[in-house]
Amino acid sequence: MPNILSYIFVFPLFIALLMLLIPAQKEQIFKSMAFAAVSVQFVLSVLLMIGFDQSINPNTWSGAFQFVEKLDWINLSLDTVGNFKIQYFLGVDGISLPLVVLSSFVMLIGVVSSWNIRKKVKGYFILYLILSSSIMGCFIALDFFIFYVCFEFMLLPMFFLIGIWGGKRRSYASIKFFLYTLLGSLFILVVMIMLYMGVREEGVHTFSLVAMMDGNYTSDSVLGLGKEGTILGFSARALAFIFLLIGFGIKLPSVPVHTWLPDAHVEAPTPISVVLAGLLLKVGAYGLFRILYGIFPDIALEYAGLVAFFGVVSILYGGTNALAQKDLKRMVAYSSVSHMGFVLVGLASLTSTGFSGALFHLVSHGLISPALFLIAGVIYDRTNNRTIDCFSGLASKMPTYTFFVALFFFAGLGLPGMSGFVGELMVLMGAFASNNLKMWVGLSAIIGIIISAAYFLWTIQRMFYGTYFIRKSAWESNMFDLTIRERWMLIPLAVLVVVLGIFPRLILDYSIETIDFFIQHLSNYTP
């Protein structure tokens, strides 16, 4: 199917445009349309997965991508400076493909969980579909400009989705979210411009990520490899690396720039939390993969310890914070911080295993954390309350719910046999085996496993075991077990979590060739 990526990218947007024309009263239509749009997206991405050739063993980055679509989008002639050229350049490789499929899947779950949105349905689903397109755009863009545009444009729908459909302190949360991420993306913007000015393809400045990763620097670029000269005491490349680290670190999020996340999560409506945790964080991580490590491998080698340090701090700090939380959703949010720390550690290891592990961990977390937020949403739907202390002994009243909670909590704490374990394991294997990291990285990161067990189990103990108790008797009538819809959201996630935990190569096989090439590419820069 030619241009399949474009279809994936544009289709939800197209449906969103169609929705604009439909009067706002017909709420059911919007739900069905959104569901259809995301389903089509999902089917297309599955087709993409089927059509993907796992065996391609690239020699350069330009050879690594499949389903490439390349058109000149903007080609301005700027007299003496040359051409200002932006390409419509899409493609997937082993790193982005799993994330593409993941995001279409999570978006689908998100639509289902949006089913009981009552307020301003039209606006909600239009924004949701725009969000879907822009997330997808981030994963498939091979032109930095398109990536950046999608990266930025996620903010607006997210801002409104949190700000209008969110909880009590929603406006605070949405603004905090917006400011933090905008700050981050401006750092990225600066580097983007530096790169654009420094990289040429066929004699023209280009935003092409592929050219950037292949290192086609012009001779006068300050970003060229091994350039002398410093800005503020750093070489230009190191500075760019740090800027990108901050930019994507905010999105990831990594301690100490994580504070937007708990607030945003707590105030966001359930489906948006699902998308936020499942996908938005992945976009930050994907940026680290594709841009930070793809373009600056030499600095990545140099600064591996720094990245690992932030990773370890995120793991431990996020974990201990999760332990102290009283709000279920907030706890899950902090656990996300902790989990994303593993991604940083995996990247910092600069080994094939570590990279695969980080990628796998992204996919796995992309399945587990939406489920955890759905779980928090279930109790919130019934009682408008998520405080852990308000509930006890729910297992006797809601056995199916408890089953899923236990399943996903154990997945979250990295129990073998579930996908969470594989990611953490591979990351740790990478960290221990890496030549670039000292042993303390692995030893400290592994403590995160203990902490995650502590907060998940403690939560189970407090909320689900013991004698049945709820804080307000008024909730009693709502304390029914999972509905059919809720079950059908959780079951696919549960199945995938278990299947991927047992057969991780279902994902890993797609990415291994790309990652091997990546590592081999990295090793060229070893001093």
Place this chain on the structure above:
Amino acid sequence: MLAVQILIGLMIVLGVGIIVFSRNIIHAAYALSLALLGIAGVYVLLNAELLAVVQILIYAGGVVILLAFGVMMTHRLRGEKVLSGAKNQFPAAITAIAIFVILAHSISETNFPGNKVPKMNNQVEHIGVAFLTEHIVAFELIAFILLVALVGAAYLAKLAANE
């Protein structure tokens, strides 16, 4: 010659001095006309007769009368003096003196090129031709500006009268 120069200088300094130190607006307006006349004298000394004439006609005759009208229209003149208070005198004085010193310093530091051209007999004709040739655009432009100012002033005054 020197005496004339000194006289003119004194006129200006006196006029400006009154403006600066007086609180009475009417006095200031008269002092202004004094200073303007002095400046017209300077123009004569600088071989710019036409300018001097314009200065006297328009400024001394026009602007000052306009100002006087302004005073009369905006104040009840009968019986009381039209006084204006002053504020920020000290900082303003510092600023003014500083600017004077700086300008004077730059002037004294600069060497002025060229030679003085001899006085022209047909100055008015020359200027008239220049208006219509070299400065035709400016000439047209100022005509339009006059129109704009006229319409504007009239319209605003009319608005004021209507309300």
Place this chain on the structure above:
Amino acid sequence: MNEELIRYYLYLAAFLFSAGIFVVLTKRNLIFILIGVELLLNSANVILATFSQFDPQLNGQIFAIFSVVLTVCEVSIALAILLNIYRNHKVSNLDELQEVSNE
């Protein structure tokens, strides 16, 4: 006239300029401030006229004439606005005007 004398004219202009600034900054009455503005503009005209001596084209003088005309326009507009203000607020001081319109 020798070269040195030029400087004195320029000093005169500088004097007018500073005096104008002082007036503009200190006086409360709007008409008084306008008088200060006149001083400022005259100082510029003096400069133009001074330099005009060196110019066979007499451009400086021409410029000064234009400038004088513009000054008139400016004053007339200012007075029109002033009139408006006076009609509306019965004040002619800038301070009072600010107080009035802040209410």
Place this chain on the structure above:
Amino acid sequence: MSSLWFFLIIAILPLIGGLIGYFSSEKKTVFAITSIVISFLLTMLGIVSFSGELFFSSEWLNDFEVTIFIDRTSLLLIALVTFISFLVQVFSLEYMGEDPGKNRFYAKLGLFVFSMIGLLLADNLLLLFIFWELVGLSSYLLIGFWYKKKGVSQSARMAFMVNRVADTALLAGILLLYAQTKNLSIANLSGNISFLPSILIAIGAFGKSAQFPFSGWLTKAMVGPTPVSALIHAATMVAAGVYLLFRTAPYLHPHAMTIIAYMGIVTAFYGAICAIIQYDIKKILAYSTISQLGYMAMGVGVGAMEASLFHLFTHAFFKAGLFLGAASIMHFLHKIRAKDAQDLRFMGGLKTRLPWTYRSFLVCGLALAGLPFFSGFMSKDGILLGSWVFAHDHGGWAYLIPDLGLITAMLTAFYVGRMILLIFWGEARFTNGIAISEKNVVSVPLALLAMFSVWIFHDWNPMSHQGWIFSLLAITKSHESVGSLIPYLSILLAIAGMILAYSLFKPGTNYNNTITEMNEPVSKSVNVVFHGFYLTHLYENVGKFFKSISQFSILVDQKGIDPLLHFSAVSSVVFSKVLALIDRFIVDGPVNLLAYLSGYIGRRFAGLSSRDGQTQLGWLLLIVTLVLIYIQLF
């Protein structure tokens, strides 16, 4: 390949059986039992038909293979696991008969058996770790089976957390090993593992096998259903640590081995001491298990791996028998609504009420006590002999190991005697209720387990410390040359212990006196022992320490933290509170400060524009003047 499937079926059948039972509408247990029987029979078939070793590998992750290795040892242990769990499941038909969550129980048991078999099959340390964790999970689930009961979930969590800490160490050890050798297959291990991974692996084993100081969780785990305790916390799962040590011992760093030996004997002694004065029947058995596991670990540490494995094997039978016996007793007392179903002080005279239970309990107890003609004697002797050899080789402090071992043997005999006397002899100290007879589902498993605690099933020679299991494993090893006195010494000590117990607790003694004396401990030291050296409180004290440090921050917080003295989590909770404060003030601080500053500057500049026009002009001119001055000067 087909043989691989054969073993996979053995492993997965119990799980499938349990799950079918769980999802079937009528809560049937027959599936679970049937599947485990098939599994057992298949294993026996395997033992009979296989003689060599089997090795399978599969690429699980890219460039990373997981391997399965099957030899006689693993097959034998699988047979043990399936057999005992079969007996336990049968027993549970009665014991759990009226529980509404019966099918859930069987499903969890199925999960456990599956994981345990997986653990035994695994060769790759990582695969082993995976099942290791799953075993821990099923233990957690089963301990927390009666989740509504107070304190149960807490105990379950504590058990899991202690295990998790140790497991993490194990994982770290495995990963370090991988980083150093790029090999995780035990079968392919060679040479010495360096110290750090060795000790980390050992810590992992300590956690699972409840070695001091991780032993606290095992006593807590006793809140689970007693058949579960029999299967998991006595016979099989806790032995997994020993199994791991057995497998890896030849490659471990010598220092690590020495540490294992010392820790083992400390644990053994500790368990025995604590067991002496307990009243709770399950607690006694739990401490006794700890003590026996200490023996096993010590055995590995001193190099008598085979003896340890043998002890593991024999211990599984008699300890399962004891636990099931205890379960039977408790079930009985529960049925007749006695005051407390677990307290020795409210038992007595059960000999006649529960004859089959008594008989089996006696046999298993004597095996535990290490009297000749019972299995326990044979295997324990092997370990003691090994330790003697070890001490002989090392000299000095190493003699502490066999010495303490022998003392422990005496203590063991003493508490066994005490337990049996208090439970079965004398007169009943409970209010008599309806007489209930033992059912076959109870007595048959008990009898079977007791039967396997007799010497004859292990070796013809009652004094031998090498069962035919050794020949089955094709191991020949002998310590006969030295320390031949050891068996006799241990017999003597055991008998002495028994006599001591009889003299203190013989029927007709004033139980009340003894009991009261024990009930209100005369001295603090007794109390310490009674509470297992406060091991479970240790963590709480650590937490309190942290809490006192952070009192200040709590005061700041003004909210006051509930006295949530949960395990070591407390320290973390307090710590996290502090972190949360840091989060609010330090991390968010700059952002807020920035917002405030920008607001302040904004006010200033807005003020500049809204103030009076002439002042603004003044500012403007001031700036112009400054610029001019700048020009003049530079």
Place this chain on the structure above:
Amino acid sequence: MKLRDQLHDILHDLSFIGSETVLVLGAIVLLVTGLITKHRLLLKLIFSITLIFSFYLNIQLVEGGLFLSDSLFMNAEIVSFASLFIIAGLSIVVFPRKKHGAEFYFFILALVVGSIFMMKANSLLIIYLSIELVSFVSYILTSFSFRKEGHEAGIKYLLFGALSSAIMLIGLGLIYGITQSFYISIWTPELFSSLLVQVGVLFLVFGVFFKCAIFPFHMWTPATYQSAPVDAVALFSIVPKLGGLVLLKRVFLNLAFDFSHWLILLVLFFGMATIIVGTFGALRQFNTRRMISFGSIAHSGFLLGLVITPSVEYKEAFWWYSSAYTLMNLAAFYVINRYEDVSIYTNSQYSLSKKETLMAGGFTLILVSLVGIPPLAGFTAKLFLFTSLWEIFIDTGSKTSLTYLLVSVFATVASLFFYMRIPYYAFLHKNNSSNSELSIVFSQRSKIIATIFAILLLVLFFTPKLIMSLQSLLNNVHE
């Protein structure tokens, strides 16, 4: 040459200023028509026809003759900007205007003419006259509102203007004195070695700063923008500002200073100060117009960075930013106008308009574009700005331009704080006030126009060629 020949040549050359002539004549016709009839549509028609005809002549233009080319300067860029001004002027008709139509449009035309002359000026005299023309029109228009504070703003504006023009006039005099010529095209760097003439140039630059609202000559902006009629403000914020910047650009090109010359550094410093003052000043504003006015001050600062460049290379970026800025400001002020029609003046009042999602949504897009977030034209503009600054840094190694870049980036972040305030109130803020039943309804027409503006901003992002091709079209006509 004989006078007669000269006059003949001049007559011939008049086609050179055909478009301006048309504007002036149209203005006069409009004024006269206004005396006869108050028919709004007719007035708008004349206004539009004048502008369209002028536009036509503007792009049809041929190279100027000898005489005029002394006083006026012309290149493709200036023609493009003139077209932009004309278009901006033309778009004023979408603003509703009930009273004083004829005079108002007359002054608008005068403003456009003045700005075009300002850009084209080659002679110091024309610079002065055109700036004064623009200033006079602005003073008048500021008082043209029917609010009382308009007069105050007008008189203050006038005072600032008078002071600035006096300063500039002195500067012009000094320059004239040293160079002995009016024409900036003959400037050479050597002429500017002496101190006095440097002061002169500085004063000239200050005079232009006043028109562009650049620190420290920005102080008149908020009051003026707040009280002048919105349609006038929309034009104030665009036409004179851009005209002044184009002029400034030419001045600096002719000066041909080295990039590290102190004057350039000083101007860049003022540019940064402008950005900072504009951004931080806006943070505390609760009146929407004042807020936007501070925002536009910051935008002047951004634009100034593109003007003061060592070479012509960055004119595309400047052109793009200007066009986008024009569109954004027109759009923003149009929407503000619509809101003010229903009495929303302060930011917090936007919470009253919860029902009008389309209008508020459109406004949000426009504001977001002003911040510079994709996918809106404002982002592309910022992108060009940052790119150019970076390129300058690479080319010259000037730390100042790097600082400028950083200041711009951070100001962009900070600008979010205030621009997003309106969407915050319009969408997120809970409306606690008692008059929540006050329902706001916008006419279909204003909704459509606002939507068109927002869509244009989107379209320009996706097809930035559009603006460039407009310019190249104009260029082609000339060549």
